[in-house]
Amino acid sequence: MINSYIRKDLQNLKPYHSPAVPYEIKLDANESPFSLPVKVKHQLIEWIEKEENLNRYPDTDSNDLRRAIGKLWNVEEDNVICGVGSDQLIDCMMKVFLEPNDQILLPSPSFTMYSLSARMNHGIPIEVPLEENYHYSTSKILEAYAKYKPKIIVLCTPNNPTGNQLSIGGIEEIVSKVTCPVLIDEAYGEFMDDSMIDFIHKYPHIFVIRTFSKAFGLAGLRVGYGIGSKEMIDAISITKPPYNLNTLSEKIVLMALEQIPLYEERIKALQKEKDWLASQLIDIGYKVYPSKANFLLIEIKNKSISKIFQQKNILVRDFSNHPGLLSCFRVTIGTREENQKIFQVLKENVLS
Ligand SMILES: Cc1ncc(COP(=O)(O)O)c(C=O)c1O
The missing domain is CATH 3.90.1150.10 (Aspartate Aminotransferase, domain 1)
Incomplete structure (x- = not known):
């Protein structure tokens, strides 16, 4: 029924x-x-004993955390958005840009959440196969862009589950030739040396996401973040649920960020x-x-x-x-x- x-x-x-x-x-x-980290455990206990305010709703915009992340990356807090895991930001991006039956380009094989989220948001995932040894082919992605006119392109680097990185040069080759929003998923970015976060002003149509679930060992807290131009962050914010991050998660991540x-x-x-x-x-x-x-x-x-x-x-x-x-x-x-x-x-x- x-x-x-x-x-x-x-x-x-x-x-x-x-x-x-x-x-x-x-x-x-x-x-x-x-x-x-032991220091964070102690700080957390102290916070619970002395300052805890869990009777209140969290700060809906996670301002303290956005400021701290902005400082980490040398960008303004207006360039940062926080999500319940980076999963939520993937979803928010699809929600705000996809109209029913819009197409979205995904690398394949890659993280399964992209196509799931695309389908949940009425989009049609178009998989662009990686080449031999799972290398990205920038020319194949650009050909698919010309053919399918997607609403969003997704690049996952390092790619899950294949582990390979698409070079900054390779990413620039793509983003400099397309006008649609490009999601650059750097969930494992702390294990590589460079980041497209440094290019958010040059390419205002990119949205770079990272997470505290992997290198920071905080998967249980469900906190991720995205960095982009103010225009991009304002757009993604439209579909961000209010009060998405809980106070405790935000607090612990703030403490963890003091332990870089x-x-x-x-x-x-x-x-x-x-x-x-x-x-x-x-x-x-x-x-x-x-x-x-x-x-x-x-x-x-x-x-x-x-x-x-x-x-x-x-x-x-x-x-x-x-x-x-x-x-x-x-x-x-x-x-x-x-x-x-x-x-x-x-x-x-x-x-x-
Ligand atoms: C490539 C990639 N992106 C995003 C995520 C989602 O991470 P989280 O929602 O925990 O931030 C994962 C999790 O495995 C992942 O592998």
């Missing part, structure tokens, strides 16, 4: 669920293995771990895609590898059913102990 009332274009869409399986090691969601040197150390440590795991696996014959993020995409012929991991209570992300990634799985970089476990399992199964 209810089903017949669901929007026709959503009737075949399944709700998003994350499997609630027991685990000892969780390396399937590109989270950080590090917990909240510690996070830089953690990022370096994870990069070292990534290089270690990649080289160990390459040495025993695995194909490991070069990654600028906190995860590795690994090719494996053994289709039951994720079952083998599961039996050992280890979660990894299996892509064996994903067209375009047929014999691959993705593993998040964890602690040395966790990475060693991954290596051990793969070593035992190398020939199977």
Whole structure:
């Protein structure tokens, strides 16, 4: 009965669920293995004891956080918007720009939320395949732009789940030749050296998103941000739900932002771990895609590898059913102990 009332274009869409399986090691969601810095824990307890104001609604515009992020990137707070995860900002962008049946260009394979969000917002996702070894083809994207006249182009760099980066030169080649809004998803940007945030004034039609869920290890708080020209931020703000960020999340992120040197150390440590795991696996014959993020995409012929991991209570992300990634799985970089476990399992199964 209810089903017949669901929007026709959503009737075949399944709700998003994350499997609630027991685990000892969780390396399937590109989270950080590090917990909240001790100093932040203490500050938080003190804030709760002395200043907490949770009886009040949060600041609907997250002004303190926008100012702090602006300072971090040397932009004005008017160039910043905060979301409940960067997921919410992806959604807000689609909501504000897409009219029914507008087309949106997405890299493929890439983060699944783009096409889901496009469909939820009455858009039509057009997938532009990545080239050999998952490299971006700027010419293919520009050809697709000319052909489909999309309302939005999405670029994910480093790309999830393939780990490769599209160079600043490559991005400029695209954004300098198109007029539509371009979403540049830098969710893993802290693991690479450069950012398109430095180009928001040169290209007012770009919207660069980042998150506190990955390098900052705050996935449980659900805080992301977007940076763009004032015109872009004003547009996205139209569809941002009021009071979206909660007070506690905003407060903790503000405290975390005072610990940048510690996070830089953690990022370096994870990069070292990534290089270690990649080289160990390459040495025993695995194909490991070069990654600028906190995860590795690994090719494996053994289709039951994720079952083998599961039996050992280890979660990894299996892509064996994903067209375009047929014999691959993705593993998040964890602690040395966790990475060693991954290596051990793969070593035992190398020939199977
Ligand atoms: C490429 C990419 N963008 C955005 C997100 C969403 O992150 P969040 O909503 O936690 O900020 C993710 C999460 O995995 C991601 O991989």
